[in-house]
Every structure is written in structure tokens, then in C-alpha cells.
Amino acid sequence: xxxxxxxxxxxxxxWIVHYDCGSCNGCDIETLAxxxxxxxxxxxxxxxxxxxxxADVLLVTGTVxxxxxxxxxxxxxxxxxxxxxxxxxACGLSGGIFKEAYNVVGGVDxxxxxxxxxxxxxxKPEAIIDGxxxxxxxxxxxxxxxKTDAIAS
Amino acid sequence: xxxxxxxxxxxxxxxxVEKMKSKGYRFVTITCLEIDEDFVELxxxxxxxxxxxxxxxxxxxxxxxxxxxTIFFAAFLVENEIYDQFGIKFDDLVLxxxxxxxxxxxxxxxxxTPFCRYSVKRK
Amino acid sequence: xxxxxxxxxxxxPVLPEPIHVSLTVEDEIVTEAVPAFGYVHRGxxxxxxxxxxxxxxxxxxxxxxxxxxxxxxxxxxxxxxxxNVEVPRRAKLLRVIWSELHRIHSHLLWLGLYADxxxxxxxxxxxxxIRERIMDINEATAGNRVIVSVNQVGGVRRDLSPxxxxxxxxxxxxxxxxxxxxxxxxxxxxxxxxxxxGIGVLTREMAYELGASGPVLRASGIAQDMRQxxxxxFDELDFEPVVEQDGDCYARGVIRFRETMQSIDIVRxxxxxxxxxxxxVKVKGKPEGEIVTRVEQPRGECLYYIxxxxxxxxxxxxxxxxxxxxxxPLAAMLPGIELADVPVVILSIDPCISxxxx
Numbered sequence: 001x002x003x004x005x006x007x008x009x010x011x012x013x014x015w016i017v018h019y020d021c022g023s024c025n026g027c028d029i030e031t032l033a034x035x036x037x038x039x040x041x042x043x044x045x046x047x048x049x050x051x052x053x054x055a056d057v058l059l060v061t062g063t064v065x066x067x068x069x070x071x072x073x074x075x076x077x078x079x080x081x082x083x084x085x086x087x088x089x090a091c092g093l094s095g096g097i098f099k100e101a102y103n104v105v106g107g108v109d110x111x112x113x114x115x116x117x118x119x120x121x122x123x124k125p126e127a128i129i130d131g132x133x134x135x136x137x138x139x140x141x142x143x144x145x146x147k148t149d150a151i152a153s
Numbered sequence: 154x155x156x157x158x159x160x161x162x163x164x165x166x167x168x169x170v171e172k173m174k175s176k177g178y179r180f181v182t183i184t185c186l187e188i189d190e191d192f193v194e195l196x197x198x199x200x201x202x203x204x205x206x207x208x209x210x211x212x213x214x215x216x217x218x219x220x221x222x223t224i225f226f227a228a229f230l231v232e233n234e235i236y237d238q239f240g241i242k243f244d245d246l247v248l249x250x251x252x253x254x255x256x257x258x259x260x261x262x263x264x265x266t267p268f269c270r271y272s273v274k275r276k
Numbered sequence: 277x278x279x280x281x282x283x284x285x286x287x288x289p290v291l292p293e294p295i296h297v298s299l300t301v302e303d304e305i306v307t308e309a310v311p312a313f314g315y316v317h318r319g320x321x322x323x324x325x326x327x328x329x330x331x332x333x334x335x336x337x338x339x340x341x342x343x344x345x346x347x348x349x350x351x352x353x354x355x356x357x358x359x360n361v362e363v364p365r366r367a368k369l370l371r372v373i374w375s376e377l378h379r380i381h382s383h384l385l386w387l388g389l390y391a392d393x394x395x396x397x398x399x400x401x402x403x404x405x406i407r408e409r410i411m412d413i414n415e416a417t418a419g420n421r422v423i424v425s426v427n428q429v430g431g432v433r434r435d436l437s438p439x440x441x442x443x444x445x446x447x448x449x450x451x452x453x454x455x456x457x458x459x460x461x462x463x464x465x466x467x468x469x470x471x472x473x474g475i476g477v478l479t480r481e482m483a484y485e486l487g488a489s490g491p492v493l494r495a496s497g498i499a500q501d502m503r504q505x506x507x508x509x510f511d512e513l514d515f516e517p518v519v520e521q522d523g524d525c526y527a528r529g530v531i532r533f534r535e536t537m538q539s540i541d542i543v544r545x546x547x548x549x550x551x552x553x554x555x556x557v558k559v560k561g562k563p564e565g566e567i568v569t570r571v572e573q574p575r576g577e578c579l580y581y582i583x584x585x586x587x588x589x590x591x592x593x594x595x596x597x598x599x600x601x602x603x604x605p606l607a608a609m610l611p612g613i614e615l616a617d618v619p620v621v622i623l624s625i626d627p628c629i630s631x632x633x634x
Contacts, residue, residue: 020293022316024630026341026422028292029385033411036388036404050288066256067314068294071286097338100326101319103255122341122422154358154565180487182596184581198568198579203505205568227487227604231596248310248607255317255633 007143010056011136013045017055019075023062026122027089031059039125052078063091063098064105076112082142084135087114088128090121158209170221173199180225185235193239222247286315290393290619293629301615309610317633321593328588333427340631341422343573345378348427354569354582355429359561366553367431368509372546374426376539381410382574383536386626393623394471399461406454409447431556441547448540462533472526476609476621479523488605489598490576491531492625496523502572513545525624562586573598575626597631
């Protein structure tokens, strides 16, 4: 019963952790703007928290460089399954305008698997909210998959 | 258009900077630029009442420079940055990051100088 | 009491950006703070060798998303001087309007984050609600909420129509009214004062010697503002640097609050003096020579060094950003305060890490 409750609440009220990888702040402040009165994602049950161990969804903004890729991997590993990774902004997708810079590895998917890509430079709050909603459908699929995997083993 | 600059050498650097400090100038930053295969140029910028004064100096790549961070604490960041990017080492740094201010210690990059077209091996 | 080392960051709920500080703590008192960087470093100045000087405008805008317009303005101003271009008066005033709008939205953003740092979440929500009006102006006039790419070498890309100007005036009047309603909370509230007065004090001498800039410097009683250099159209606009004497976190909050009001006034002045005419001049040729330009960003003094050699690509572009100058004062402020005040003190310099590391 408890399991069912957790499964349901994970979709109905996803908890989000945000990590800024190396963005120019544009996407960060737009992600923060999602939490504020005009967009207010909390009305959908989306909650921003600081602890990756509590989170279901990881929002990553910005390019990955040689130093922060370890931090990103670390945060990813600390999150419990099933987890949803959303890359935000042109930099998070491919490296964007900084792709040719010497300290840039590339998009977020070079380091961790990404489920949803939100384009834009910077991505608009509407697009970010849409990305999270898109992602929740995928989170449901992941839950199902985890279940069948558990039965099979 | 070329900046009006005062000349400086490695030996007179600390002395001049001390003088600037006693005159009430504020340290702004150091700019490093690559001239050619062997030389880089250091520009020291000072400010007083919105008036900028620049000092110019040429040094060979791989030289060890005296640090001004003991005179102006604010200089430690930019001196570390120059070591990262151009491989100019500074002595007696107040806070020495040892070439890993920006660059990661596990990557090969640390041994190269990314801002130089003609890369030099760092000692 | 034995020493404990507490890592702060890079991923921390208070910080929107990754910075790492190693705090050595005895009891509850911080005795040493060593910052570490490199989590946002991209090597952006080096891109000047791969992108030509016109494309670089888009790159320098992304040094920092919050003050992007002012970065590009500083860069264009440098190139215009090198290429002997006289920018039309209308373009100069339009630049002032957009840059002051940027200052308002940056300060509102900071006031919100700052309130959040000492746990006053409703104030955070209020300031960000006010800020959305400025974002709407940005989107309606330039097509993007954050990165308004309006600058080009020789002027601005977009013009403001009379109806848009009227609408901007209406909107900033509402912003001013809403700010006034927040004034008593931000400046006189017991909780705010309890968390900020006397915390992280930077004396006048220290601030000057450590090279602090912007609101951090002005909160310590030194009236230095790069807008006094009269760049762009500031020669005909009325303005006095905002100064506070105490040098603590509270003073830095007050400075930014008052500067927001001042920027609203500057936007009004600029709109009332806007002449008719072109918004840009055609620019031919390539830049040559070297130049240092300085402008005042929301966070302080920003310095650009540009060296060009009459080709498409710049020889060297060096950006000294305000937070880069404010890190040494921060390192001097942290020892001696309580651990619980660390987030407030770090936020009080308005750290912009993507600026610092580029």
C-alpha cells in the first residue's frame, strides 16, 4: 500500500533539485522564476528542495566542464530510482554557444543520461514547466519498467 | 589607438606597486596577453578617482614573477588565473591554487596553457 | 575547541550558482574561509579567436545572463571607440534605458534571493512578482526575457515606438509604487534587521584597499560609481551615487533598494530626453589598437580590455567582472562571523560566479 502511495505521489507531486552546471545564469533565473507567483509551479505540486536524496527530478542548466562533471555525476548517483533528468537550455543540450571553448565537455548527456531536453537560450519558464510535465509521463513509464524488472528477477 | 602606459621591469615591480599604494591608488587587475612564441605582456591597472593608470611589462614565458598579492591582497585571484592560463608563476602568493583555480587537476589540460597559441610546458 | 572544516557548496540550496567555500569553524565561529572555483569556467575570452568581433557580441552577452545587456554595451563601446564610430544620440539613450531596466531587474532578483537567504520567503515572492513586470518589458521590446540582444557595433538593433515608451512609463510607475509598499518591510522590519545589521562589516579602508566595487564599495561609504565616467548618455542625465556608511549586510541591502528607485528615475529622464533620429550607423572596416572601457554593472565596475589587429578576429579580450573584484573582500568578511550568517554574507556581495570565472 505504501509503495502505491509513493508511486502515485511521485507523479502527482514531484520533488525537484536544481543544479547549475556552468550556465550564464539565464536559465537559472528562469528556473527560479517558475517557483514565483506568476508561474507558481507549486500549484501543480512541484516542490523545489536542496537535497538530491529526496528528489525525483533533476534539473540541469548549462554546459558541463571538466570540474563540475564530477559534481553532476555525484548528484545523479545520490538520487534514488526511478529518477528523471531534464536538461535545460541550449548549453545543457549541446554546449550551445560555448561548444568550442576549451574547458567545455559538451551537453549534459555526455555525463549522465537525459530524459527530457528543453531548448531555448534561455529557456522560457513556460517551456521549463512543459518539460517537467512531459517528463512526468516518462517517470510513470520508468516506474512500470522498474516493476516488471523486479518481477522478472 | 594605443594605451598610455608606464614602463615596468620585473625588478622594479614591487617598488612601483608599493609607491602606487602609498599614493592612494587602488589595484584593479592585471591583463596578460601573448605577444609571440616566447614573450607575454603583463598590464597592471590601477585606479584613483575614476582615473586609470596602466603599467606595461614584457616577460619571457615560463618566468617566475614576484607576486603583488602581499601588497594588494586583491591580486591573488588574478595572479592565480594567469598561472592557469599562461603559465606565468608568481612567488609568495597569499593563496596559491597551484594552477588549479579553474582547471581540473585530473585533466591533462592542467599541464598545458590554454590561452597561449604556442603552448609551453609548465614547470 | 577543536577545528572543524565544513564544505559549503558547490550545490547548496541558498546558492543558485556553484561556488565552493571551505569554512574552518571553531565552535560556531568561522575562523578561516578559502574559496574554490572552476565549476563554471568555460574559457570564454579564448573564443575571441574562433568567432569574429561581431559574433563576439553574442558571446559576451552570455558571460552573465543577468547583466548581459551591460556586458555587450561595454564591449560595443570599446569597439566603437577603436573604429572611430559616432553613435547616434537616440541609440545612446536607448542603451541607457535598457541597461537601467537590467539594473532594476537584477537588483529585484537580488533583493528576493537575499530575503530567501535569511528565510523571509514571502518577501522573496513579492520581489520576484514585481520583477516580472520588467521581464515583460524586456520581452515586449527586445523579444527575449533575459538576454536582450539589442546592441550592435554602431548602435542598437531595435527601436522603441511612442506607444511602447508610454507603456514602459506606466509599468515602471507601478513598479515604483509596489517597491514603496515593500520599503517598510525591507528597511525597518525587525527580522530583517536582526539578521543583517552589524553582520559582515567591511570598513571604508578595507573596502578600498581590497578593491571592492559597486554596491559593496558604496555601502562602505565611498561614492564611486562608473556612471560618473559619463559613458553613453550619462553626461546629460541627473544622478548621484547612492552611499551608505555602515558597510554591513543591511547597508548593502539598502544601497540596492535605493539604487532600484534611482534607476527608475533614470529611465524616466532618458525617455523624456529621447530625441528623434537613427538608432544605428553603418560601420565599415575592422578595429585596430587597444582600449580599456569601464561601465557600471548592477554588481559593480566592469572592465573590458580589447586588443585588435585590423583583422576579423580580436587579438585579446579580457573581462574583469565586478564579482571577481568582490571575492577578496568576501574572503576578508567571512572570518569572525557565525556559521548561520555565512549564506547571508555570501549573498550580500551579490555573487555572480559565471561572471567571475567566465
